Amino acid sequence: MEMFLDFFANTGFALVDYRNLIMIAIGVIFIYLGIAKHYEPLLLVPIGFGILLGNIPVFKGLGLSIYESNSVLNYLYFGVTSGVYPPLIFLGIGAMTDFSTLLARPVLMLLGAAAQAGIFLTFLGALALGFAPNEAASIGIIGGADGPTAIFLTAKLAPELIGPIAVAAYSYMALVPVIQPPIMKLLTTRKERLIRMEEPRLVFKREKIIFPIVAVLLCCFIAPAALPLLGLLFFGNLLKEAIVTERLAQAARSAVIDTVTILLGVTVGASTQADVFLTGKSIGIFVLGALSFGVATAAGLLFAKLLNLFLKTRINPLLGAAGVSAVPDSARVVHMVGQAEDPGNYLLMHAMAPNVSGVIGSAVGAGILWSFMV
Amino acid sequence: MTGLEAIQHYNGFAMAGVGITIVFTALVALSLIISQLHKVLLAWENRAAWADAMRRWKRGNGRGTTEKELPDIEAIREPARQFHLLIEFTGEPFSLPVLIKRAESRGLARVHFTVSRLIECHLIVPDEDGYFRWNHEVYNRFSGRRKK
Numbered sequence: 001m002e003m004f005l006d007f008f009a010n011t012g013f014a015l016v017d018y019r020n021l022i023m024i025a026i027g028v029i030f031i032y033l034g035i036a037k038h039y040e041p042l043l044l045v046p047i048g049f050g051i052l053l054g055n056i057p058v059f060k061g062l063g064l065s066i067y068e069s070n071s072v073l074n075y076l077y078f079g080v081t082s083g084v085y086p087p088l089i090f091l092g093i094g095a096m097t098d099f100s101t102l103l104a105r106p107v108l109m110l111l112g113a114a115a116q117a118g119i120f121l122t123f124l125g126a127l128a129l130g131f132a133p134n135e136a137a138s139i140g141i142i143g144g145a146d147g148p149t150a151i152f153l154t155a156k157l158a159p160e161l162i163g164p165i166a167v168a169a170y171s172y173m174a175l176v177p178v179i180q181p182p183i184m185k186l187l188t189t190r191k192e193r194l195i196r197m198e199e200p201r202l203v204f205k206r207e208k209i210i211f212p213i214v215a216v217l218l219c220c221f222i223a224p225a226a227l228p229l230l231g232l233l234f235f236g237n238l239l240k241e242a243i244v245t246e247r248l249a250q251a252a253r254s255a256v257i258d259t260v261t262i263l264l265g266v267t268v269g270a271s272t273q274a275d276v277f278l279t280g281k282s283i284g285i286f287v288l289g290a291l292s293f294g295v296a297t298a299a300g301l302l303f304a305k306l307l308n309l310f311l312k313t314r315i316n317p318l319l320g321a322a323g324v325s326a327v328p329d330s331a332r333v334v335h336m337v338g339q340a341e342d343p344g345n346y347l348l349m350h351a352m353a354p355n356v357s358g359v360i361g362s363a364v365g366a367g368i369l370w371s372f373m374v
Numbered sequence: 375m376t377g378l379e380a381i382q383h384y385n386g387f388a389m390a391g392v393g394i395t396i397v398f399t400a401l402v403a404l405s406l407i408i409s410q411l412h413k414v415l416l417a418w419e420n421r422a423a424w425a426d427a428m429r430r431w432k433r434g435n436g437r438g439t440t441e442k443e444l445p446d447i448e449a450i451r452e453p454a455r456q457f458h459l460l461i462e463f464t465g466e467p468f469s470l471p472v473l474i475k476r477a478e479s480r481g482l483a484r485v486h487f488t489v490s491r492l493i494e495c496h497l498i499v500p501d502e503d504g505y506f507r508w509n510h511e512v513y514n515r516f517s518g519r520r521k522k
Binding site (some may be wrong): 102103107110112113116117120121122123124127128129130133136192201203204205207210211215218219222223267296357359362364365368369372 | 375376377378380381384386387389390391392393394396397398399400401402403404405406407408409412417490
């Protein structure tokens with residue numbers, strides 16, 4: 001009987017705390033949103049399941065918890081804390097991304113730059129709320145709407161906040177179709193939303209091959225700290241465009257990115273153990289994260305309107321909202337909002353330009369913040 | 375420490391200002407480069423023609439250009455006259471496939487080759503809406519020279 005009681009004392013039923021139950025409920029909601037509502041299922045399902053794994057109460061000392069140095073989860077988590085997974089994800093993203101529309105209309109790149117204002121304004125907001133500068137920088141990067149970039153920078157600057165920041169970043173990325181449309185409608189007139197974009201010019205294959213080389217050299221000379229992310233992003237893109245390396249590109253955009261997404265999702269989810277996740281700081285992070293998404297969207301929209309004052313051919317200001325780098329969700333939302341006004345207005349292809357430039361901009365922004373804090 | 379005091383203490387405004395400026399600088403520089411990239415590539419692909427144009431320009435303010443182009447026109451003088459009549463009849467602007475079809479139906483010889491030469495000689499020029507026009511200025515110049 002005593003043995004049975006000892007065994008029972010080490011089971012999850014005896015060790016469970018109400019906070020674990022809250023987190024398990026959050027994990028289940030994530031899985032539900034991913035499977036039933038199709039909100040970023042490739043991210044929310046692994047993260048949701050990781051939350052379940054991380055919040056099953058375990059006996060300390062057996063090497064089971066993600067925070068115990070000899071546990072299996074801890075080994076897998078090394079890819080997060082060391083910043084290995086995010087660049088590998090960027091490699092896959094690069095191998096999937098077509099920069100044609102950006103090359104055809106380079107001016108749209110400025111919308112991706114404007115949306116990064118969200119990062120720096122949130123950084124100021126986090127400082128004002130009493131976060132330390134390294135924590136504020138990690139929170140600010142949520143405004144870049146780029147999960148891997150947020151994880152990368154947080155791993156470097158404030159590893160203890162990876163859980164809440166990653167969950168906030170991915171949650172808001174999944175909620176882009178909910179967060180962005182009201183801001184887009186508020187800041188644009190119907191007449192502006194009806195603007196049709198010109199057909200982009202044909203882009204030569206050579207341009208597409210030269211672009212990643214020029215871009216990596218220029219961006220990394222300006223912001224060397226962005227090298228791990230932008231280096232692999234543009235390398236992946238070169239593999240895609242070079243044709244002769246199609247096999248490698250195929251591996252990068254399928255096996256590599258899928259494997260890393262699974263490991264990243266599960267371990268980030270598992271890192272949200274109730275005792276480290278359910279804190280006042282996490283609430284602050286979630287509030288600031290939502291604000292940063294809103295600010296980034298508004299900055300992109302307003303900058304697009306400003307550009308229209310100088311451009312001969314006006315652009316649809318909705319494209320500014322795609323400057324947040326949630327690829328391709330924000331571009332899709334721009335397309336949907338545009339089509340709600342005029343079903344014959346196809347903005348998706350055009351919105352991909354600020355969308356991918358937002359990826360570049362947020363990586364440069366992360367690099368800059370990292371270099372400021374070192 | 376919170377509020378403005380915290381921002382000023384950590385030099386937050388300067389970091390944010392410099393940060394967004396660097397992001398803008400990087401992306402503006404990149405957009406400037408890629409906006410010129412296709413022109414550079416085009417120039418590289420036509421480097422022989424560019425070198426030729428430069429040589430002619432050095433020889434004397436573009437005089438060579440006219441001399442270079444006119445022999446091409448002279449070589450297709452009769453087909454040019456026929457196409458001029460055909461286009462006057464069918465109207466402008468016109469699409470190339472329709473023009474070629476009409477020329478073939480009227481029994482003109484080597485239609486594709488001739489249209490290609492007319493484009494090279496700038497007698498047929500695009501109107502930037504996907505259609506083409508007859509370049510009356512060049513044709514008149516060519517006709518005027520022929521009369522001499």
